Amino acid sequence: MHAPQSQFTRQDRMDWLRLIRTENVGPITFARLLERFGTAAAALAALPDLARKGGRQQPLRIPPKAEIERELAALEKRGARLICKGEAEYPRPLANVDDAPPVLTVLGFPALLARPCVGIVGARNASIVGRKMAEKLAHDLAEAGFTVVSGLARGIDTAAHEGSLAKGTAAVVAGGIDIIYPPENEALYRELAQRGAIIAESPLGTEPQARHFPRRNRLISGLSLGVVVVEAALKSGSLITARFAAEQGRDVFAVPGSPLDPRAQGCNRLIKEGAGLVETAEDVILALRNASLSPLSEPPGGLFRGGPGAAPDEKMVDKARAIVVESLSPTPVLIDELVRGCQLSAGVVLTILLELELAGRLQRHPGGRVSLI
Incomplete structure (x- = not known):
């Protein structure tokens, strides 16, 4: 530690x-x-x-x-433990993600998150072969010293947790840390609480909803040095996780499958787009051999514990507010483009965006983009 x-x-x-x-x-x-x-x-x-x-x-x-x-x-x-960003137990790779949660709740063993992590995700309606592959990959990666991170969903996620439970696995849940979802994974949830780790950013009692799962997915990739996709349709949450991983600078891997199986189409496309082809855990281990020495695992630069930053002049902000609002629309725009287009200082624009978001009038999007609601 x-x-x-x-x-x-x-x-x-x-x-x-x-x-x-x-x-x-x-x-x-x-x-x-x-x-x-x-x-x-x-x-x-x-x-x-x-x-x-x-x-x-x-x-x-x-x-x-x-x-x-x-x-x-x-x-x-x-x-359960509450871990704030900036504390030693907060996972270093995740701390470097732009929208990393400032607070995590962890049930089980937070020390597992200090080890190099690999995400394994895939189809809920997984085939028997897909589940066996995920379980074998997870077992071998855990044996090699990685913590296997997944989402406790049925199918590939379940197989990944089961394969790595003996050596190290962590589940990121979409709701509160006390909500078992899906219900059929209650036994696995209890084993993870005793032998692994369960992570959430939502408050206790939060029931998982569709909008929570993309946020859960970006935590799976954010915790990991790389993400392996085992069976995924072309429109699936697993591909969202892979996209988050790529945006966060993580390695993306995929297990190829039959072109005749819709569950393999997402993985095959990822490989065409440059994802690492995975046949055994060794393919992942070799690619990530030096990843634990990369900037991803450096301590975060800021701990949000300093003095207040310089606030822009109030009169300047008051004059600029209408200009910024007029420049925004329901179509997302890069904040950098907004600053250039408004010909205002970044500090003034960021202050106004902060006000609009707190007022419920602004939505943030991946890649530093914003739009009016």
């Missing part, structure tokens, strides 16, 4: 949880707020005014302290 890079008090944890659980605050907005105000407590105090300037009429919902106390108490009762 590495020495802690920063000490978080219980009050720090409460402030961080309150901020990330606040309406319209996501990981990127959280980071911007801490860069601007220095601490979560200061950011919480500034939220109502920022949302009002962004055009919000109704009060922003900020969780009361009692609600956060209950969440912390419930986590402790379950034996």
Whole structure:
């Protein structure tokens, strides 16, 4: 284990949880707020005014302290851990992802996430051959010292967890850490809690919904040095995970399959597009041999623990607000293009985008793009 890079008090944890659980605050907005105000407590105090300037009429919902106390108490009762970005136990590869969750809940053994990780994902309606392949790959990768990361879904995910359970596996869930989904994986969930790790960014009690799964997928890839896809249709969540992996600078691998099987079409396309072809775990091990020495595993540069950043001039922001809103539309645009097009400083534009997001008027998209809602 590495020495802690920063000490978080219980009050720090409460402030961080309150901020990330606040309406319209996501990981990127959280980071911007801490860069601007220095601490979560200061950011919480500034939220109502920022949302009002962004055009919000109704009060922003900020969780009361009692609600956060209950969440912390419930986590402790379950034996789960709350890990803040910047703490030594926060997974280093994930910390380098732009929209990394500021807070993770982990049930089981967080130390598994300090090992080099490999994601294995694939079809829920997997074939017998596909499940056997996933189980064998996971077993051999875990034997080689990797932690196998997957999503606890039926099919390939289940096989990957089962193959690596004895040596090291972690499941990223789409809902709360206390929600077992799918229900038929209850026994596997309990084994993972005892011998592996279960990771969530959503609050306790959150039922998985369709919109949660892409966010879950970007955590699977973010935790991993590379992602292996075993059976995937052309339109599947597994290909979303592969796309996230590529955007995050991870290696993407795929197991080829018969052109006659729709479950192989996604993998075959990935290989055509440059993914590493996988026949055995050795193909992955050789490709990732030096990955643990790459910049992905360097400590994050910022711990969001410094003083407040320089705020742009209020009068300048007031004058620029209408220009930025007029330049936005429901079509996503790169923030860099917006800054150039508005001929304003980046600090002014970022401040206005922050206000609009808190007001519920702005949506962020992958690749640093934003659009009006």
